[in-house]
Amino acid sequence: MNRADLEAMAQREQQRQQAFGCRILCCASTPCLSSGGQAVYDAINAVISEGGWEAEVQAVATGCMGPCSHGPMVTVQRPGEEDVVYERVTSDVARALVAAHAGKAAAVAPVEHVMPASAPFFAKQQKVVLANSGLIDPEKLEDYVARGGYRALAYALREMTPEEVCKEIIASGLRGRGGAGFPTGLKWDMVRKEHSDKKYVVANGDEGDPGAYMDRSLMESDPHRILEGMAIAGYAVGADQGFLYVRGEYPVAAKRLERAIRAAERRGLLGSRVLESGFNFRIDVRIGAGAFVCGEETALMASIMGHRGQPVPRPPYPAQSGLWGKPTLINNVETYGSIAPIVENGAAWFAEIGTAKSKGTKIFALAGKVATTGLIEVPMGISLREIVYDIGGGIPDGLAFKAAQTGGPSGGCIPAAHLDTPVDYESLKALGSIMGSGGMIIMDEHSCMVDVAKFFMEFCMDESCGKCVPCRVGTVQMHRILERITDGSATPQDLATLQELCMMVKETSLCGLGQSAPNPVLSTIRYFAEEYTAHIADHHCPAGVCTLEKQPVGEWVTA
Amino acid sequence: MAVVTLTINDEMVSAQEGTLLLAVLREQGIEMPTLCHLDGLSERGGCRLCMVELGSGRLQASCVTPVQEGMVVNTHSERLVKYRQMILELLFAERNHVCAVCVMNGHCELQWEAAKIGMDHVRFDYLNPDLAMDASHERYALDHNRCILCTRCVRVCDEIEGAHVWDVMGRGVNSRVIIDLNQAWGSSQSCTSCGKCVQVCPTGALFDKGATVAEMEKQHNFLRWILDGREKNVWSYSAK
Numbered sequence: 122m123n124r125a126d127l128e129a130m131a132q133r134e135q136q137r138q139q140a141f142g143c144r145i146l147c148c149a150s151t152p153c154l155s156s157g158g159q160a161v162y163d164a165i166n167a168v169i170s171e172g173g174w175e176a177e178v179q180a181v182a183t184g185c186m187g188p189c190s191h192g193p194m195v196t197v198q199r200p201g202e203e204d205v206v207y208e209r210v211t212s213d214v215a216r217a218l219v220a221a222h223a224g225k226a227a228a229v230a231p232v233e234h235v236m237p238a239s240a241p242f243f244a245k246q247q248k249v250v251l252a253n254s255g256l257i258d259p260e261k262l263e264d265y266v267a268r269g270g271y272r273a274l275a276y277a278l279r280e281m282t283p284e285e286v287c288k289e290i291i292a293s294g295l296r297g298r299g300g301a302g303f304p305t306g307l308k309w310d311m312v313r314k315e316h317s318d319k320k321y322v323v324a325n326g327d328e329g330d331p332g333a334y335m336d337r338s339l340m341e342s343d344p345h346r347i348l349e350g351m352a353i354a355g356y357a358v359g360a361d362q363g364f365l366y367v368r369g370e371y372p373v374a375a376k377r378l379e380r381a382i383r384a385a386e387r388r389g390l391l392g393s394r395v396l397e398s399g400f401n402f403r404i405d406v407r408i409g410a411g412a413f414v415c416g417e418e419t420a421l422m423a424s425i426m427g428h429r430g431q432p433v434p435r436p437p438y439p440a441q442s443g444l445w446g447k448p449t450l451i452n453n454v455e456t457y458g459s460i461a462p463i464v465e466n467g468a469a470w471f472a473e474i475g476t477a478k479s480k481g482t483k484i485f486a487l488a489g490k491v492a493t494t495g496l497i498e499v500p501m502g503i504s505l506r507e508i509v510y511d512i513g514g515g516i517p518d519g520l521a522f523k524a525a526q527t528g529g530p531s532g533g534c535i536p537a538a539h540l541d542t543p544v545d546y547e548s549l550k551a552l553g554s555i556m557g558s559g560g561m562i563i564m565d566e567h568s569c570m571v572d573v574a575k576f577f578m579e580f581c582m583d584e585s586c587g588k589c590v591p592c593r594v595g596t597v598q599m600h601r602i603l604e605r606i607t608d609g610s611a612t613p614q615d616l617a618t619l620q621e622l623c624m625m626v627k628e629t630s631l632c633g634l635g636q637s638a639p640n641p642v643l644s645t646i647r648y649f650a651e652e653y654t655a656h657i658a659d660h661h662c663p664a665g666v667c668t669l670e671k672q673p674v675g676e677w678v679t680a
Numbered sequence: 681m682a683v684v685t686l687t688i689n690d691e692m693v694s695a696q697e698g699t700l701l702l703a704v705l706r707e708q709g710i711e712m713p714t715l716c717h718l719d720g721l722s723e724r725g726g727c728r729l730c731m732v733e734l735g736s737g738r739l740q741a742s743c744v745t746p747v748q749e750g751m752v753v754n755t756h757s758e759r760l761v762k763y764r765q766m767i768l769e770l771l772f773a774e775r776n777h778v779c780a781v782c783v784m785n786g787h788c789e790l791q792w793e794a795a796k797i798g799m800d801h802v803r804f805d806y807l808n809p810d811l812a813m814d815a816s817h818e819r820y821a822l823d824h825n826r827c828i829l830c831t832r833c834v835r836v837c838d839e840i841e842g843a844h845v846w847d848v849m850g851r852g853v854n855s856r857v858i859i860d861l862n863q864a865w866g867s868s869q870s871c872t873s874c875g876k877c878v879q880v881c882p883t884g885a886l887f888d889k890g891a892t893v894a895e896m897e898k899q900h901n902f903l904r905w906i907l908d909g910r911e912k913n914v915w916s917y918s919a920k
Binding site: 412414429433434436582583584585586587588589590591593594595596597598601618621622625628629630631 | 728
């Protein structure tokens, strides 16, 4: 396949889609499937075949549409009309909406299930990485190509040198979406400049933060976009082999990626002589075995090589010595998802979105105590208030916002006083939290911050790989102290010891897991110190969560 | 090979480029606590005792950090001494290190490091895990209660003996060193009974059967002897 064939394929598919008078898109992502999406899809197909409308009405199983707590979601597309989005669709609602939109029966559309397109949930978002998500069938290459897919790869291969691709990514200001925010273009350029007979490109899809599922949705909804980003990266750095590391708990994502790779290879979009150029690029999927630490790049590479998933000290960085000692480019899947739009629309277009130092958009998994939880993509620099109150629809039951936890177990909480902070790498860091991979958990006044810190510490304790002492034992000891604070047996000395331990673990741990494990504790102490003292000194949990049924062991502890 | 100049504890020192910082520190006669490091084995960077403070204020494990031109290193800042003591306390609290009834009492590297640093109490909860012993091997025994997971046994068996009998299973505090596929030592078909793992073990986790309290002493110099013989064809054993 060459560029002309690709263009022809896109046009053919577009014409085929336009021939339908009505397209009904059903979300087939994990959240909607778990709330009955498959039954809805089956019901829609049954109605279509019962009515014999196969020629006019098309049912498509798509990726994530966003408002996951309102699922199953269905979108109806009719040429020349605005899309209609339905929420909380049941089989009966599905039957009614198909009949109404197919225009065959005198059925009335179930308007009470319509989510208006002007709703702030949609209006405040800006979809760049998720542009195709919810609109295409992730298992059909043609759907992706019809929406301009692989055009960026074709353009890069024909019109740009690898150096120009790297320059373009540097100019775009794109920063790593895995959480640390290292400038992506610089990393690419470092790998490109390394001299080696073999180089590798790795996509990190080992998402593990509690409550976060951005990467899963992206992989499930638009797998070809990640493959295209990886192929462009491979061309830019001079690699001919890519590995896509998918978390073991994401079987749907892994299956769709495998199928996408096969489909792309069949059409000559991956494999040997990509798009009839001299560039070869293979991608293999590697499935994780359930370790959170494998999201850390050196542990992830150890896992790919078949070793025990444990981090190794850096330097050397993967860009110098990664997989099998060869220069390796490793980025998050969301980072790769941003590549094709940058190459297609230019670095300047991308750099216009966002703030001075944080460019582009970021996907967040909005979870916790907000009216609408789900997957959102917002421009960098949007305020936390807009995310919580406009997109998320505010806190349910008339309760007050207490804090937002970003960055999962590596991040920190942001209290109500900082609701107007712009969400970008620097601002969040200044508040003692991190951007992280995009988990955002909203908490209301019924959340006890000590309890929250304990939850994340327990997570880190369970997930510590055990290689370095501070993280292996330090997390256990920190968790024990937090447990004592929440059960009422802590003394003021415990709080001091906890803080000392936090600093020690943060500064001496080997990898990012241990270095960031104390962050939830440090940030809750920073903003909610009075809750810690209320537990210890007053034997009282302000949020009413902790039972505090125990007493401190005795005075000899503090003597 | 190029020579780089760095500042260690306010003194200018030159070293060969590419050398690891820990080796340079030891060459300078600076006492650095280590547990997972052992001359002759690959570096692990796991015990974090040999951490030093760089000019930027960052802490780095000196055993895995190559020297660099212009590097400013502080080996015994107040912060480092405090952290080292805490790390040792964590290790003592992790498993059942009861020196008074240990075969290695008086010869144990963990005990030495604690004594040198002046760690005289543990302020953390003792975790008191319920751990087993494996005395199924005819000559050696394994006591998980004393293991600090330095993985010297794993590395020496893999790198020097070439048998790779040892490995680690589980994660976090539940990590355990295991033999073959987590089986009794005596039933291992890959173990050559060479005893290298026993000799490199810094604590009483691996010991000769028949040794009683404070009787076990270990020798590391066989490692240098083997490596010099293999690499330089020099076979002179010095019982240090």
